[in-house]
Amino acid sequence: MNELASFDNVEETVVLTRIRLDDACPLDLDSTLCCGQAFRWTKHREWWQGIVGDHPFRIHQIHNALEFENADEQLVRSYFRLEDNLPEIFRQIDKDPHIRKTIHRFSGLRILRQDPWECLVSYICATYKNVPAIKLMIYSLSAKFGNKIRLGNKEFYTFPSPAALAHASTKELANCGLGYRARYVLETATEICRSGFELESLKKLSYGKAKEVLLGFSGVGPKVADCTLLFSLEKLEAFPVDIWIKRAITKYYANNIPEKTRLRISNTTSFSSADYKQLNQFGREHFGKYAGYAQEYLYHYERTTTQPQSLHEHFLSNSEDNRKRLNQI
DNA sequence: CAAGTGCCTTTATC
DNA sequence: AGATAAAGGCACT
Numbered sequence: 001m002n003e004l005a006s007f008d009n010v011e012e013t014v015v016l017t018r019i020r021l022d023d024a025c026p027l028d029l030d031s032t033l034c035c036g037q038a039f040r041w042t043k044h045r046e047w048w049q050g051i052v053g054d055h056p057f058r059i060h061q062i063h064n065a066l067e068f069e070n071a072d073e074q075l076v077r078s079y080f081r082l083e084d085n086l087p088e089i090f091r092q093i094d095k096d097p098h099i100r101k102t103i104h105r106f107s108g109l110r111i112l113r114q115d116p117w118e119c120l121v122s123y124i125c126a127t128y129k130n131v132p133a134i135k136l137m138i139y140s141l142s143a144k145f146g147n148k149i150r151l152g153n154k155e156f157y158t159f160p161s162p163a164a165l166a167h168a169s170t171k172e173l174a175n176c177g178l179g180y181r182a183r184y185v186l187e188t189a190t191e192i193c194r195s196g197f198e199l200e201s202l203k204k205l206s207y208g209k210a211k212e213v214l215l216g217f218s219g220v221g222p223k224v225a226d227c228t229l230l231f232s233l234e235k236l237e238a239f240p241v242d243i244w245i246k247r248a249i250t251k252y253y254a255n256n257i258p259e260k261t262r263l264r265i266s267n268t269t270s271f272s273s274a275d276y277k278q279l280n281q282f283g284r285e286h287f288g289k290y291a292g293y294a295q296e297y298l299y300h301y302e303r304t305t306t307q308p309q310s311l312h313e314h315f316l317s318n319s320e321d322n323r324k325r326l327n328q329i
Numbered sequence: 330c331a332a333g334t335g336c337c338t339t340t341a342t343c
Numbered sequence: 344a345g346a347t348a349a350a351g352g353c354a355c356t
Contacts, residue, residue: 036337127338133353134337179351184339221339242337269335272345276338299337 014069014152019076021064025086028108029061032080035300036131037231038112039122039138040159049154052079053115056149056156070151081110089236093287093294098252102301111296112231116199117192118159119232124184124219126227133177140176141165165189184219191217199233207235222276230292239283239291241276243269244302249279257282 021027033041033048041050049058057071068076077083090103121141126134138159145160145168165173166189173182192199202210210233214225223242229235241249249257250266261278265271271279287294 123337124339126336128336128350129338129352130336130354132355136353174351177352179353180349181339181351219339223338227337240337243335244337270338270347272347273339274345303337 016067016069017071017073017076018065018067019073021066021082023064025082026064026108027061027066027080027082027110028106029059029066029080031106031109031300032112035106035109035296036303037296038114039126039131039135040142051149051156051158054147054149054158056151056154079113081113084110086110089290089293092290093297095286095288096253099287099294099297102297106297106300109296109300111236111292113234114232115159116202116228116232117162120188120199120214120217120220120224120228121159121165121185123224123227124188124217125178125181127181127219127221127224137177141173141178144172144176162189162192166193181219187218188220202229203234207237210235211238222273222280226280230295236292237284237289239280239287239295241279241283241295242299244299244306245283245295246271246279247306248298248302249282253282253286256286 029048030043033050034043038050040052041048043049047058047060050056052071052075055071055075057068059066059068059071059076061067066076066080086108090107094100094103122134122138125137125141129137139157142157142159145164146157149156149158165185168186168189170182170186173185174180176182178185191197202213205213207229210229211222211225214220214228215222220228223240226238226240230238230240239245246265250262254262257278261275265275283295284291
């Protein structure tokens with residue numbers, strides 16, 4: 001009786017934790033959560049709220065302090081990669097005036113340490129979609145196939161397991177906004193389920209070997225593989241090349257790639273796998289073992305300086321819109 | 330407001 | 344090998 005009562009009490013209590021950030025090793029929470037690497041976060045006034053694994057929590061930054069509710073400090077430190085030595089990483093990737101400009105603009109943007117399965121499926125879904133649409137897809141998948149978790153008066157959904165997605169129908173997945181990607185997600189989930197393959201085990205392999213394995217899954221090309229390796233499998237040397245990075249390279253690094261390649265891709269929206277290899281190789285060779293960080297700074301700079309401000313504001317807080325649309329699913 | 334373009338690409342086909 | 348087309352629908356102009 002007493003135990004039950006006290007347990008209930010614990011459930012209702014908001015545990016607030018505050019940690020001080022090292023002045024020399026910055027974090028920019030806003031840039032980190034709105035730059036399009038993770039799709040489960042929304043901002044409400046000053047607070048970001050989201051779910052990591054089966055832990056929903058909210059978090060905000062006050063200068064050099066991080067304040068969060070209902071999350072272990074260890075979880076937060078790990079998810080935001082607070083152990084990454086940013087000054088050292090900046091020293092490594094600071095190879096030219098343009099990357100230096102992006103570093104000064106967004107200093108504190110960090111790569112997140114996401115769950116490999118959620119990350120893989122997210123980026124299979126992300127192909128040829130924009131960020132707001134991706135967020136909607138991932139929310140829909142979670143709401144339909146994940147577990148509901150209540151926190152205060154809010155509801156969160158865990159990302160569905162391989163089994164949960166493997167048992168879905170193509171049509172159900174397509175209805176979550178996946179369209180033709182539904183087949184890829186279903187095939188990949190079925191394969192992971194059948195083989196019992198542990199994506200975590202890829203952390204032990206080299207970048208090249210791990211990438212090879214990922215490329216074997218349905219709907220996974222070089223771009224999706226690189227994103228999964230960078231954002232969830234500890235391969236900070238991965239350098240995903242999407243349309244924005246392609247534009248950044250042709251604009252600021254025209255002399256670093258073959259003339260032929262530059263001319264072929266400079267006025268097209270898509271590019272071949274041979275071209276992907278060229279651009280990917282440039283990034284990895286030019287920026288070195290933390291090329292992934294360079295990629296994320298280039299990507300965020302390109303999007304925030306090219307796109308209208310209204311769009312940027314939009315995906316800082318679009319959860320209310322999502323909720324309305326999702327009622328129709 | 331309708332129509333058009335673009336989207337953190339992959340796969341299938343030739 | 345290398346080029347090309349198709350894909351399903353949302354976001355934005």
